[in-house]
Amino acid sequence: MTSHLAARHLTSFLAAGISTLALVSGAMASEMTIVPQQPDFPAQSKITYVPRDAIEEFRSLPSYSEPEWVTENFVDAGTLPPVEERLPAEPLVFKTGNMPDGIGVYGGTLRHVIGGRPEGWNYQAGQSTGWGGIDIGMFECLTRTAPLYQVEASDMEPLPNLAKSWDWSEDGHTLTMHLIEGAKWSDGVPFTSEDVIFMWEDNIVDPNVTPLNGASRETFGSDTTLKALDDYTVEWTFAEAFPRQYLFNMAYGNFCPGPAHIMKTKHPRYADTTYDEYRNGFPPEMLNWPVMGAWAPVEYRPDDIVVLRRNPYYWKVDEEGHQLPYIDELQYKLSTWADRDIQTIAGSADLSNLEQPENFVVALRRAAEEEAPARLAFGPRLIGYNMRMNLSGNGWGEPDERAQAVRELNRNSEFRKAVTMAIDRQALGDSLVRGPFTAIYPGGLNSGTSFYDRDSTYYYPYDPEGAQEILASLGLEDTDGNGIVNWPAGTLNGDDVNIVLLVSSAYNTDVNLAEGVIGQLQQVGLRVVQNAIENNQYESMRYGGDFDWMILRNSPALASVVQGTTSLAPVGPRTSHNHRAGPDGTLDLLPHEEQLVDIVNQFIATSDDEERTELMKQYQKVATQNVDTVGLTEFPGALIVNKRLDNVASGAPIFMFNWAEDAIIRERMFVPTDEQQDYQLFPQTLPGKPGADGPVSG
Numbered sequence: 154m155t156s157h158l159a160a161r162h163l164t165s166f167l168a169a170g171i172s173t174l175a176l177v178s179g180a181m182a183s184e185m186t187i188v189p190q191q192p193d194f195p196a197q198s199k200i201t202y203v204p205r206d207a208i209e210e211f212r213s214l215p216s217y218s219e220p221e222w223v224t225e226n227f228v229d230a231g232t233l234p235p236v237e238e239r240l241p242a243e244p245l246v247f248k249t250g251n252m253p254d255g256i257g258v259y260g261g262t263l264r265h266v267i268g269g270r271p272e273g274w275n276y277q278a279g280q281s282t283g284w285g286g287i288d289i290g291m292f293e294c295l296t297r298t299a300p301l302y303q304v305e306a307s308d309m310e311p312l313p314n315l316a317k318s319w320d321w322s323e324d325g326h327t328l329t330m331h332l333i334e335g336a337k338w339s340d341g342v343p344f345t346s347e348d349v350i351f352m353w354e355d356n357i358v359d360p361n362v363t364p365l366n367g368a369s370r371e372t373f374g375s376d377t378t379l380k381a382l383d384d385y386t387v388e389w390t391f392a393e394a395f396p397r398q399y400l401f402n403m404a405y406g407n408f409c410p411g412p413a414h415i416m417k418t419k420h421p422r423y424a425d426t427t428y429d430e431y432r433n434g435f436p437p438e439m440l441n442w443p444v445m446g447a448w449a450p451v452e453y454r455p456d457d458i459v460v461l462r463r464n465p466y467y468w469k470v471d472e473e474g475h476q477l478p479y480i481d482e483l484q485y486k487l488s489t490w491a492d493r494d495i496q497t498i499a500g501s502a503d504l505s506n507l508e509q510p511e512n513f514v515v516a517l518r519r520a521a522e523e524e525a526p527a528r529l530a531f532g533p534r535l536i537g538y539n540m541r542m543n544l545s546g547n548g549w550g551e552p553d554e555r556a557q558a559v560r561e562l563n564r565n566s567e568f569r570k571a572v573t574m575a576i577d578r579q580a581l582g583d584s585l586v587r588g589p590f591t592a593i594y595p596g597g598l599n600s601g602t603s604f605y606d607r608d609s610t611y612y613y614p615y616d617p618e619g620a621q622e623i624l625a626s627l628g629l630e631d632t633d634g635n636g637i638v639n640w641p642a643g644t645l646n647g648d649d650v651n652i653v654l655l656v657s658s659a660y661n662t663d664v665n666l667a668e669g670v671i672g673q674l675q676q677v678g679l680r681v682v683q684n685a686i687e688n689n690q691y692e693s694m695r696y697g698g699d700f701d702w703m704i705l706r707n708s709p710a711l712a713s714v715v716q717g718t719t720s721l722a723p724v725g726p727r728t729s730h731n732h733r734a735g736p737d738g739t740l741d742l743l744p745h746e747e748q749l750v751d752i753v754n755q756f757i758a759t760s761d762d763e764e765r766t767e768l769m770k771q772y773q774k775v776a777t778q779n780v781d782t783v784g785l786t787e788f789p790g791a792l793i794v795n796k797r798l799d800n801v802a803s804g805a806p807i808f809m810f811n812w813a814e815d816a817i818i819r820e821r822m823f824v825p826t827d828e829q830q831d832y833q834l835f836p837q838t839l840p841g842k843p844g845a846d847g848p849v850s851g
């Protein structure tokens with residue numbers, strides 16, 4: 154151990170010692186205990202587990218087919234090659250046995266409602282396409298993980314996707330990936346390793362670009378390299394041996410390449426442009442954006458709708474050779490997330506992740522009615538919320554003097570303890586919805602994950618007086634009698650402490666939680682000011698480190714552990730949600746973060762199930778004892794699906810490895826012919842040339 158590390162360990166040891174003493178003497182604060190048992194809430198969506206290879210395979214079939222109108226209006230007219238020429242030699246085949254209602258029929262519309270707004274199609278450089286599964290339907294990734302909710306933990310490895318197979322070298326440091334051969338973008342241009350390398354070198358690794366969801370090199374290991382061997386083979390090298398964990402990060406949302414043939418025309422390395430011009434160069438008005446996904450955007454009306462039509466080059470089929478998707482059109486009405494629940498329950502939309510508890514009661518009531526248009530099923534308690542404190546003390550987000558003083562508080566474990574003790578989680582949960590839905594959640598892994606261990610989950614019970622005592626011991630007292638604690642004399646003129654809480658205004662739940670927290674902290678004299686802003690700006694502020702505290706809905710890492718594992722701790726300069734490197738590229742880790750980093754790195758490096766279980770118990774202990782994040786509440790979510798849709802993967806949770814829009818495998822869903830209504834806005838059309846105005850009809 155270096156002396157500098159030793160010093161840090163000593164500090165943490167001392168800190169731990171002091172708090173133990175305080176607890177023993179009863180001098181202040183309630184004792185840290187194991188978290189209370191979550192109220193029982195039986196999941197209604199029952200999962201039938203299957204072997205991983207029961208879902209899909211790559212093979213050629215004797216013949217292929219497509220909707221009749223595509224053949225008649227396009228192929229026969231000579232504007233599109235025959236379907237077998239558009240498909241790879243060995244397409245991805247979904248196995249019938251894993252399709253709840255079997256082989257489907259063509260036609261139909263999937264009507265979504267979303268609260269997001271598309272910034273543009275450059276997802277690879279950080280633009281949001283509006284969420285709600287627009288990106289998931291447009292972009293395909295090297296591997297796929299969302300459908301793994303139906304696979305036993307012992308059989309857990311990502312499904313192949315754009316990477317159709319992979320082999321490890323004997324020493325485990327090299328991974329050779331074989332890409333799907335002969336697949337094409339929706340404009341007919343071949344998909345090759347050039348697209349993969351462009352994603353890696355010019356988006357993930359390029360420090361001037363931050364892809365959506367924030368992938369960086371370290372997402373795949375700090376010293377990882379990737380190069381092309383030929384058009385359809387790429388080679389990874391890793392510092393670790395057999396880091397199978399990274400295969401999960403090659404799924405949504407980290408390794409989903411965009412069309413290099415279009416994107417290079419605006420990337421500064423290939424064109425005379427700036428990085429801003431690159432990021433913003435493909436606005437939502439640019440229709441017919443080439444995709445590898447099942448649907449491509451053909452219409453965009455601001456604050457109204459995005460429409461996507463079937464990709465005629467899609468490279469997935471069913472076992473009878475029908476080219477997928479079955480459903481011709483995807484609609485995205487641009488509204489609010491709360492409206493998504495309401496419309497889906499009412500039958501004017503088809504799909505919703507019921508994730509805002511404020512809507513639970515009304516949704517349950519309506520779904521219970523006999524003639525209800527939609528099915529609703531709750532899954533495990535996997536939706537969690539944390540308040541995250543910015544733990545960078547060395548300049549991430551360029552804090553001013555006030556913000557820097559807040560960072561110093563955030564970095565003080567006693568302060569974090571005081572904050573967590575000032576929060577009445579029972580009341581917070583009840584303010585969203587009454588009943589057995591919400592549970593006291595102190596932070597760390599969600600109780601619905603297979604890695605959760607209650608005995609390793611610590612909690613500082615609600616104790617506002619204890620919180621005040623701790624604040625006072627830190628020199629934070631109300632010296633001017635206005636009910637708000639002041640900075641100690643030497644700091645910021647002894648003014649009132651003022652902390653800004655960043656929150657996305659797109660979700661009622663986020664705003665309600667922020668308001669609850671603010672009211673509760675006021676009781677102990679902490680003034681917290683809400684900065685509730687539109688979601689795209691919220692995302693850019695949070696990735697930019699421009700916050701004191703923020704309300705953040707949990708990412709998949711806390712719901713699955715194996716997905717996005719590198720985000721569980723600051724294992725690299727850009728992997729954590731609330732602690733990234735300062736301008737000099739270094740991370741000023743706190744002692745408990747050093748422990749978390751160590752645990753997560755060990756987790757990534759081992760495939761031994763028992764060891765991994767043990768490591769995650771340690772993670773949970775260190776994270777919750779040190780209040781790495783301030784957990785707020787957790788609850789189950791429910792999938793709401795219109796009854797006319799078939800092949801909805803059974804038991805799919807709304808959130809685990811990814812959102813339900815991925816888990817339910819929309820490309821296999823279908824609407825029986827007699828239930829197909831006249832919902833299509835652009836019937837019998839296909840995406841046109843990139844940038845051209847709207848779809849084409851032959």
Ligand code: GLA
Nearest residue numbers: 284285286490506508812814
């Ligand atoms: C938003 C919604 C989620 C889900 C995702 C998909 O975050 O809140 O329910 O639809 O988009 O990306």
